[in-house]
Amino acid sequence: MPTLRQPQPRGAGEARAQPRDAPNFPSSIPVRWEPYRNWARTVTVDGVWVCEPRDTAEVVSLVNWARVQGFRIRASAGRHNFTPLTVSDGADANRVLLVDTRKHLTGLRMVSTDPAAVQVGAGVPSRLYSRSWRTRDTGWPQPR
Incomplete structure (x- = not known):
């Protein structure tokens, strides 16, 4: 498994620690922390939570979890966007969950x-x- 760099806020001199885990995340759905960038490389974030739900029931479970935990959910497939629709460039994405739809949905x-x-x-x-x-x-x- 590749080593992921630790997230760093823009302009700050010290690294921000990678979150330990997504709090109370549904145990049946694997989740990981990884760097994000759109295909045009106009939006880059040092780290964001990503998961790949296997079916619509898991999507519903994720939405309910995000509501309770104060997370924002963003769909992420080909990342073919030029705007900060998914995440903003350099943002602190600790409370964002990208739902990657390409593998199972x-x-x-x-x-x-x-x-x-x-x-x-x-x-x-x-x-x-x-x-x-x-x-x-x-x-x-x-x-x-």
């Missing part, structure tokens, strides 16, 4: 054809969605 299925309806998991990248439905007569506009 990737279901994709046709619900009906008339009218056309599809159920897409939060972790499905748009490139896979468009590739999957491009050859089907769904009535949905296709990305070009």
Whole structure:
């Protein structure tokens, strides 16, 4: 496992200690502390809590936990953003939980054809969605 650098506040001379654990975190859901940066490298944070819920029941459990513990939950998939929508550059992210949807929340299925309806998991990248439905007569506009 790679060694993670200790979080440091911007402009401060001494390192801020990595939080020991996320308080009272649901024991059935693995959580880790790791550096964050968006794909454009315009937003960088020394450390943030990250987890990968396996299903919607775990997402509900995480939201309920965050409410009680005073955490903010942010969805995190491809990190394709240029704004501090997920976290702010250099922020103290001790009370932020990133919910990474890419590993488990990737279901994709046709619900009906008339009218056309599809159920897409939060972790499905748009490139896979468009590739999957491009050859089907769904009535949905296709990305070009």
